[in-house]
Amino acid sequence: MTELAATDPLPKPKRDIAPILLPIAVALVMIPLIGSPSTWLTLTAASLAMGMMIFIMASGLTLVFGLMDVLNFGHGAFIAVGAYVATLVLAPFAASLQADSLWINLAVLAPAALLSMAVSGALGLIVERVLILPVYGQHLKQILMTTGGLIVAEQTLYAVWGPQIIPTPLPTSLRGSFILGDVAIAKYRVLATLIGLAVFIAIQLVLNRTKLGLLIRAGVENREMVEALGYRIRRLFLGVFMTGSALAGLGGVMWALYREQVHASMSDDLTVLIFIVVIIGGLGSIGGCFIGAILVAMIANYGGFLVPKLALVSNILLMVAILMWRPRGLYAVTSR
Amino acid sequence: MMILSGDPPRSRVLTLVLVLVVLALVATPFLFPGAKALNVAAKICVFAALVASYDLLLGYTGSVSFAHTMFYGIGSYAIAIALYGMGPNWGAVATGIVVGLPLAALLALAIGLFSLRVAAIFFAMITLAVASAFQVLASQLSWLTGGEDGRSFQLPELLRPGTVLISKNVLGFEVNGRILTYYLVFAVSALMILALLRVVNSPFGRVLQAIRENRFRAEALGFRTVFHLTYANCIAALVAAGAGILNALWLRYAGPDTSLSFSIMLDILLMVVIGGMGTIYGAIIGATIFILAQNYLQSLMGVASKAASEAGLPLLPGLLHPDRWLLWLGLLFIASVYFFPTGVVGRLRSLGGDKSAGSSH
Numbered sequence: 210m211t212e213l214a215a216t217d218p219l220p221k222p223k224r225d226i227a228p229i230l231l232p233i234a235v236a237l238v239m240i241p242l243i244g245s246p247s248t249w250l251t252l253t254a255a256s257l258a259m260g261m262m263i264f265i266m267a268s269g270l271t272l273v274f275g276l277m278d279v280l281n282f283g284h285g286a287f288i289a290v291g292a293y294v295a296t297l298v299l300a301p302f303a304a305s306l307q308a309d310s311l312w313i314n315l316a317v318l319a320p321a322a323l324l325s326m327a328v329s330g331a332l333g334l335i336v337e338r339v340l341i342l343p344v345y346g347q348h349l350k351q352i353l354m355t356t357g358g359l360i361v362a363e364q365t366l367y368a369v370w371g372p373q374i375i376p377t378p379l380p381t382s383l384r385g386s387f388i389l390g391d392v393a394i395a396k397y398r399v400l401a402t403l404i405g406l407a408v409f410i411a412i413q414l415v416l417n418r419t420k421l422g423l424l425i426r427a428g429v430e431n432r433e434m435v436e437a438l439g440y441r442i443r444r445l446f447l448g449v450f451m452t453g454s455a456l457a458g459l460g461g462v463m464w465a466l467y468r469e470q471v472h473a474s475m476s477d478d479l480t481v482l483i484f485i486v487v488i489i490g491g492l493g494s495i496g497g498c499f500i501g502a503i504l505v506a507m508i509a510n511y512g513g514f515l516v517p518k519l520a521l522v523s524n525i526l527l528m529v530a531i532l533m534w535r536p537r538g539l540y541a542v543t544s545r
Numbered sequence: 546m547m548i549l550s551g552d553p554p555r556s557r558v559l560t561l562v563l564v565l566v567v568l569a570l571v572a573t574p575f576l577f578p579g580a581k582a583l584n585v586a587a588k589i590c591v592f593a594a595l596v597a598s599y600d601l602l603l604g605y606t607g608s609v610s611f612a613h614t615m616f617y618g619i620g621s622y623a624i625a626i627a628l629y630g631m632g633p634n635w636g637a638v639a640t641g642i643v644v645g646l647p648l649a650a651l652l653a654l655a656i657g658l659f660s661l662r663v664a665a666i667f668f669a670m671i672t673l674a675v676a677s678a679f680q681v682l683a684s685q686l687s688w689l690t691g692g693e694d695g696r697s698f699q700l701p702e703l704l705r706p707g708t709v710l711i712s713k714n715v716l717g718f719e720v721n722g723r724i725l726t727y728y729l730v731f732a733v734s735a736l737m738i739l740a741l742l743r744v745v746n747s748p749f750g751r752v753l754q755a756i757r758e759n760r761f762r763a764e765a766l767g768f769r770t771v772f773h774l775t776y777a778n779c780i781a782a783l784v785a786a787g788a789g790i791l792n793a794l795w796l797r798y799a800g801p802d803t804s805l806s807f808s809i810m811l812d813i814l815l816m817v818v819i820g821g822m823g824t825i826y827g828a829i830i831g832a833t834i835f836i837l838a839q840n841y842l843q844s845l846m847g848v849a850s851k852a853a854s855e856a857g858l859p860l861l862p863g864l865l866h867p868d869r870w871l872l873w874l875g876l877l878f879i880a881s882v883y884f885f886p887t888g889v890v891g892r893l894r895s896l897g898g899d900k901s902a903g904s905s906h
Contacts, residue, residue: 280666354883485670
C-alpha cells in the first residue's frame with residue numbers, strides 16, 4: 210500500500226477496455242471475410258441499428274436486476290404492449306404517415322412512441338406493485354410470478370387485439386436508403402441508431418453525473434447501506450422499474466416499425482434475445498448490455514450473410530464463448 | 546410402503562383422490578368408451594411423468610429450467626425419426642430409445658456443467674436460450690425432422706388399432722392394439738413416477754433438498770453441489786425424454802407443436818405449481834386437473850363466450866373465448882404462487898393436520 214497525501218487525486222479505477230474492443234475487432238475481422246467493403250458497411254450499419262434497438266429493450270432488464278436483484282421474465286410483455294399501443298396511434302393516422310414529409314411523419318411517430326412509453330411505464334408500476342413486491346428476495350418465486358405475468362399479458366393482448374398480425378408500415382419519409390457511393394444504408398436504421406445512442410448517452414449521464422444516478426449505482430453496490438443513509442430505495446427501484454418498462458415499450462415500437470408488423474408472440478422471441486444480451490453483458494451493467502446488444506446484432510447480421518444455417522445457433526455459441534472468457538459476463542457489476 | 550419409497554401421500558383426502566385418479570386411468574378404456582376419453586387419459590399419464598420429472602428440478606433442487614420440453618422433444622423426435630426411417634418394427638423402437646435417452650442425458654450434462662457452475666440465476670436464462678435455439682433447429686432441419694409438419698409414422702403391428710387381441714365376444718368388449726398401447730403408456734409412466742419417488746427419498750434426494758434450502762451450507766458440509774445438481778438435471782432429462790417417447794408412440798406423430806413449443810413448457814410449469822412443488826404427487830394432481838380443464842373446460846368457455854357476445858357485452862367474448870383459457874390459468878398460476886405456494890397437495894396435507902407437510906417447501 211502506498212501512502213496517499215491529502216492533495217493527491219483519488220486513485221482511478223482501472224478502465225477495462227477489452228470488452229469495448231471486442232465488437233470493433235469482430236467488425237474488422239469481418240472485412241476480409243465478407244470481401245466487398247460496401248456490403249460490409251451496409252451490414253455494419255444494420256448491426257448497429259439492430260443492436261441499438263435490442264439495447265433499448267434490454268437496458269431496463271439489466272438495471273432492474275442490478276439494482277434490486279429481480280429477474281423479470283415478463284420483460285418481453287412490456288415490449289409487446291408498447292408495440293400494440295403504438296398501433297392505436299399509427300392506425301388512425303395512417304394517411305399522415307403516407308405523407309412525404311419527415312416532419313408530418315414524425316409528428317405522428319413521436320406521440321405514438323410517447324404513448325407507448327407511458328402505457329408500458331404505467332404497466333410497470335402495476336407489475337412491480339402486484340407481482341414483484343410480494344416476492345422480493347425469492348428468485349424462484351420471482352421467476353414464476355413474472356412468467357405468469359407474461360402469460361397473462363400475452364393472452365390479454367390476444368383477447369383485445371385478436372390473434373392476427375397487425376401491419377405497421379414505415380412512414381414514407383423513412384423508407385428507402387441513403388446512398389453514399391455504392392453503399393446503401395436504410396434511413397430507418399440511421400434513425401434507430403441515433404435514438405439508441407441518445408438513450409445510451411442519457412442513461413450514462415444520469416447514472417454517472419446526477420445524484421439520482423449516484424444513488425442507483427450505490428444501490429447496486431450495497432443496498433442496505435443506501436437504506437441506512439436514509440434513502441427510500443424502494444421508491445428508487447420503482448422509478449427504475451418504470452423507466453425500464455417504458456424503455457422496453459419504446460424498443461417495442463421501434464422493433465414493430467423495423468419488422469413492419471406487430472404480433473403478440475413477438476415478446477417470446479425477443480425475451481430470449483434480450484436475455485442473451487443481458488447475460489453476455491454481465492447482469493446489471495449498462496455498458497456491458499450495450500456492447501452485448503451490438504455483438505448479438507453483429508453475429509446475427511454477419512452470420513446471416515456468411516453462413517445462414519449457423520444463424521440459428523450463433524447467439525448461443527456467442528454466449529458460450531463469452532461466458533468461457535468471462536464467466537460473469539463482460540462486466541461483472543454485482544457481487545451476486 | 547416399499548413401492549412408494551416410504552413417502553405416502555400423508556393426507557386422507559389426497560390418498561383418496563390419488564387412488565381415484567389411478568383407478569380411473571386404469572379403467573378408462575372400459576368405463577369411458579370413445580377416442581377422446583382415451584386420448585385425455587393417455588395425455589394425463591404422459592404429462593404426470595413429465596411434470597414429476599420437472600418437479601425433481603423445480604421442487605427438489607429449486608432450479609428453474611426452461612429446457613424441459615427440449616428433452617421431451619428429443620425423446621419424441623428420436624422415436625419418430627427411427628420409426629419413420631426404419632419402418633414399423635421393434636428394432637426401430639429400440640433404436641429410438643437407445644439413441645434418444647442418452648442424447649437427452651448428454652445434452653443435460655453439457656447444459657448442467659456449463660450453466661450450473663456460474664450464478665444459479667443464469668440457469669433459467671441459459672436453458673431458455675438453449676431451448677429456443679433447439680426449437681428453431683428442429684424446425685429448420687426439415688430433412689430429418691420434417692420441419693413444421695413433423696413426422697407421422699406407423700407403429701409396430703402389435704400396437705396398431707386394427708390388431709384385435711381379445712375379440713368382443715369373449716369379454717364383451719374388444720381389446721385391441723390401441724388399448725395395449727394405452728396400457729404400455731400407463732405402465733411406463735407409473736414406473737417412471739415411482740422411480741422418481743425413489744430418487745427424491747434417497748440420500749441423494751435429501752442432498753438436493755439441502756441444496757435447495759441453502760446451497761452454501763450444503764457445499765460447506767462437503768457435498769459437491771454442481772455434481773448433484775447436474776446429476777438431477779440428467780435424471781430429469783431422462784424421464785422427460787421417456788415421456789416424450791411415450792407421447793410420440795401414443796400420437797404416432799412428433800412435431801414442434803406437440804413436443805417442443807414454449808407453450809408446453811408453460812403448461813408444465815402451471816401443472817407443477819398448481820399440483821404442488823416438491824411433492825411428486827403434485828405432478829399427478831396437477832396434470833389431471835390441467836388436462837381435464839384443457840379438454841373439457843374449454844368447451845364450457847366457448848358456451849360462456851357465445852352467451853356474452855349474444856348479450857352484447859364488450860370485451861368479455863374475447864376474454865372468454867376458448868383460445869384464451871391460458872389467460873385464466875395464468876391468473877390462477879399467479880394466485881397459486883402467491884397464496885398456495887405448496888399447491889393442491891400442500892393444501893390437502895396441511896388441512897389433514899400434518900404440520901410437517903407445510904414446511905416441506
